[in-house]
Amino acid sequence: MAESMTSAVGTPLSSAEIAEQVVGVAEGDSVMIDGVADLASATASQASFVVAGASAKRVTEALESQAGLLFADADVELGGRPCIRVENPALAAALLSQLFHPWSPESGIHPTAFVHPSAVLKEGVSVGPHCTISADVHVGAGTSLAAGVVLEQGVQLGKACVVESNTVIGSNGFGFVWSGKRHERVPQTGTVVIGDRVFIGAGTTIDRGTYGPTVIGDGCILDNQVQIGHNCQLGRFVVLCAQVGLSGSTVVGDGAVFGGKASTTGHLTIGAGARLAGAAVATKDIPAGLTVGGYPAWDLRKELKAQARLRKDL
Amino acid sequence: MAESMTSAVGTPLSSAEIAEQVVGVAEGDSVMIDGVADLASATASQASFVVAGASAKRVTEALESQAGLLFADADVELGGRPCIRVENPALAAALLSQLFHPWSPESGIHPTAFVHPSAVLKEGVSVGPHCTISADVHVGAGTSLAAGVVLEQGVQLGKACVVESNTVIGSNGFGFVWSGKRHERVPQTGTVVIGDRVFIGAGTTIDRGTYGPTVIGDGCILDNQVQIGHNCQLGRFVVLCAQVGLSGSTVVGDGAVFGGKASTTGHLTIGAGARLAGAAVATKDIPAGLTVGGYPAWDLRKELKAQARLRKDL
């Protein structure tokens, strides 16, 4: 269930009020603003923004925009147009848009959802149509589940999380041992523990732990169709773009970023702040802070040099 | 919900009737046909086909087939067997199979589906079990949704579309700005607009736009587990094979084709008729009509040469 947007659009704000809200400095004529949009589509009653360090082309785009108000940093020359100077214009635009569009899913449990009697749902939880909340699940205050979300037995979700539609949390992971005759099941006796303010996109799957829990730290953001194997341990504020796949028992440090379709083989440690380029495949530990790419994943600058060398004179 | 096939199987047709239907020329004895199958499994009452430009091996397979009728182009020697000469035998077989198996999902709204009272469903729409149709959704005439499909708030679907099971359209996309302390949500205020006669496979996810809409043009076909980021703009007749991933704001021209698992990084333009090989990763714009592969994606012929050079003498 998407947030209810129409009703959230509120009273216009003046540029002075906006400057106060985003801790910036207003320049130019005072204007009334009732929304946020991108440069190309913004109207006279909407704000837009020029990202910090924008190219000349982007600045020209800003000057040609119909936006009534622009967020920009101190370095951008805007010819006297109404603007608000801030360090991080994209952030200011996001915060303003949040004021106009507060997160407001319909509260309560949709009548088509199934909630096991032993599940605990704290205040302000929103459970959308056709969700399944299994036994012994705990959902923290203010967390919202869109449609068709499945929380398997014993899953623990923190406060103010958002889970988009048809995502599965706590499925039995891929634990088997070949007996010589068949693949014997390793019972998946662990669970999944998710922190506060975690965002999980649509169609994502997160397996329960084999023995202990699979853990997702506070403030992580996971895009659509991400796959998290059993017993992964994610720190805080980790970013996993769409279609990322983490093998079982991957440990990911705070603030690491995985580009789309990046993946790991089993039992690796990805250091804090490390970055994997799109489609990179980590086959060994990645040091904190390093940006890697390719298969096997290594220093991205070297990967790009290697590709350039390979492609020379073709 | 799969189409109801058994009831659709109808009266046999003569080879002359079939030739008329597919605008071809019948040769050989007249036969009665009641179905279509591949060369290996076709029986005496079924038609099959030899693709245009088939290899000698494939022609032998056709001669050995039990099929009662063959579609073939003028160049294939079939030894006097009953056949229908057409330019595009695969197309003729498909059109004949459509006659025997018209698209006929059960009409109406399944009692387990949830349809918000503000949603508009035109005539002949089919909504399968456990679907969720949110507020302000519009579904065009004759469109069918299989089971567990989620249409989030405000999604617009055209006429005669098919959406397979557990697909999500209109989820909140991956819009966040790092504040220095946490990932701040960028409200996703746009929606998704899908044209007519679009096919969307199972388990696919299509994000709503951040400000304006995400757009899928008429006649596009998307396979299973495809991921479309916020604000992508697809032209007409675009083909996205399984597990393709498009980053936010990707623009795709008419008739472009993405092989399985191909992907784009953000904000690129893929020209009309461009083709991405399986698993290709586009990191910059792709010109119209070009076939590309590799990472970063470039001319596929060069990519294959580069791989050959890399592998030489190993």
Next chain:
Amino acid sequence: MAESMTSAVGTPLSSAEIAEQVVGVAEGDSVMIDGVADLASATASQASFVVAGASAKRVTEALESQAGLLFADADVELGGRPCIRVENPALAAALLSQLFHPWSPESGIHPTAFVHPSAVLKEGVSVGPHCTISADVHVGAGTSLAAGVVLEQGVQLGKACVVESNTVIGSNGFGFVWSGKRHERVPQTGTVVIGDRVFIGAGTTIDRGTYGPTVIGDGCILDNQVQIGHNCQLGRFVVLCAQVGLSGSTVVGDGAVFGGKASTTGHLTIGAGARLAGAAVATKDIPAGLTVGGYPAWDLRKELKAQARLRKDL
């Protein structure tokens, strides 16, 4: 629906009883054990294991573990600690864990599931919340479906299978022929036939056949977000890790193993026991028993040599 674990945890077993169960030899003091865990988290009442051929580091970890009982092969020196000698310690631990955690989903059909009256469900089948069982489906004895699983028309599932949540079996595959004006649908008239003891993870999609069936043999194990195109034919005990994609009509021999995100282009044969490394893309047939990697996939040892050569001196 995860298996009900709490109720399954049973009476402790003595090391002698355990040795008998797993056909091993008990050494050291007799101990009572009531569970299985990994080396790091196991307590005095739990068993753990040292994998065959473990590194010195892993053996040290075992010696430092709090586990009350260890499974190990004959070669590992464990300083007189209570242990059970077996050939395959990981297998013994799995079998013991199965004793403590028998597979025991809630039996019967959840009241929120939809089961078509023409579907046949044999004894002991478990159908979780919001599942959709379409017309003419057959589900073998003891098979369990978690939540939101969709079985499309005519799908045949064998005995003792497990299907995790939100998986779709029998969707219409990606069969289209370009007419010069639009993509014409090839009716997907086949079905899906799945053997006994097959495990299918969450969010996986398996397309029905175009003419004949898509086939998954006995004992195959498929992880989450796997995609199987129309008319694939999998032998027995095939292993497909997460996010694998098989194009239409891929034939896979017994015991072949696909690493995460590995994929095939259409109509290939992957020989029995072949192994594809993670993210490998097979573009031609793979001989039985060969381990391959890269794009196009070839001998993995050569691929790693090629990558090493490419990266030299960078």
